[in-house]
């Protein structure tokens with residue numbers, strides 16, 4: 069076994085945490101600020117442009133010490149070493165997990181099966197940057213001699229969410245290329261995009277690690293057909309490029325070898341935006357900004373690998389999340405970026421976190437009897453406040469929430485940024501402090517309400533408070549800082565997987581649905597619907613008009 073293997077619930081620290089939970093569960097965060105005089109100092113961290121405040125959480129210094137003890141008993145430090153050194157820690161697929169190698173700074177060799185992969189990474193990057201420069205300078209021409217003005221990323225899951233989220237997040241750093249993303253299998257998705265583009269000036273990036281994904285191949289084939297309805301076959305090489313590990317399948321699709329950008333099996337789909345899969349990002353913001361994205365992630369990698377646990381931002385975030393998930397029985401976590409640019413960060417992290425840690429079997433292959441992967445949800449700042457914050461403030465569920473904000477806006481627009489930041493700060497204050505019945509009553513009295521009216525209304529206006537948040541305040545949304553932010557969450561995923569004793573880098577749970585949908589498709593095509601359960605049989609008939617109700 070490449071990774072340590074401990075049932076976390078059997079570790080001493082886990083048992084101590086259970087006892088500790090019972091002892092402190094009734095304390096409020098506000099009271100803890102009274103009893104722990106140095107609380108803010110102990111729980112707020114500065115790293116480069118990041119200020120991370122973990123003090124508004126239902127935990128004490130002792131909790132942190134015990135969580136750190138848990139990490140040590142689970143042998144987290146040795147697991148981190150295995151992760152960075154290229155051991156095949158994705159054991160069920162016998163693969164290394166080396167997205168960190170793609171952004172490694174310096175010249176240290178990184179070996180997979182005894183071979184240094186850094187020269188290969190450098191070559192792939194050079195090819196990508198060279199291509200992006202040709203396209204951006206207008207040197208790369210479409211089949212009628214015009215330069216490219218639009219790019220269409222055709223992929224799904226990790227071959228879509230990362231590129232789409234980052235391209236959108238860094239729109240400010242964009243250029244004359246308009247990026248589009250096609251992912252869903254229904255023809256409507258790509259048809260709406262085809263309405264907006266000109267085949268003579270569009271570049272199509274077909275991205276699929278396996279090059280077998282139904283959605284991506286169906287979209288790529290239909291788009292290719294559409295393209296060939298106005299262009300000759302020979303034009304394919306000027307308009308279609310592929311990113312994949314599966315060279316045979318690309319060849320069968322008809323994409324020229326020189327238009328293929330490599331991908332490696334030591335990069336998981338949901339961690340692949342740093343590789344050639346990020347070609348649409350590289351085109352949309354240019355190679356220099358793309359390089360800064362990698363540098364930011366690389367710097368966070370170093371922080372994660374080299375900092376002691378008690379100062380390690382991704383590790384502390386992971387441990388706090390375990391504290392809520394396994395001791396407070398919190399079911400979900402919200403992620404709220406206070407910028408419209410990051411509106412799709414929660415959707416991106418849903419794949420990263422839930423596809424990685426949504427596992428019910430431990431590293432021995434045994435069913436687990438403790439909670440693993442958290443449910444992730446969220447939306448951008450003030451939009452979220454006007455949508456679902458009611459439930460976070462006054463609902464019955466405990467929802468630890470990450471608030472991500474940027475001190476400086478990218479555009480200067482009057483007092484908008486001051487308003488945004490005031491909201492950002494006010495929400496975490498409100499969640500922690502709440503509003504007592506006495507305060508509510510006083511406010512209502514001041515408004516002139518009668519005693520009876522006050523008694524009736526007050527319970528609805530009380531905020532119990534004591535709702536936990538993490539605040540990540542970052543200087544500015546730059547490619548570098550975005551790279552570091554994403555890397556924080558990637559490492560948080562890793563740490564949680566280690567402590568929960570699960571394999572975070574496979575995704576067998578997505579296979580059954582794919583398998584059954586292929587079978588149903590075949591049956592429908594052959595008009596031979598074999599026996600399913602009654603509900604499924606009826607749905608098939610209903611959808612395909614046989615005996616429709």
Ligand code: F6P
Pocket residue numbers: 224225226227275276277278279280281284337338423575578
């Ligand atoms: O179905 C899930 C998944 O395998 C993801 O893990 C992956 O990111 C996505 O499908 C796309 O896979 P591919 O890049 O091989 O097309």
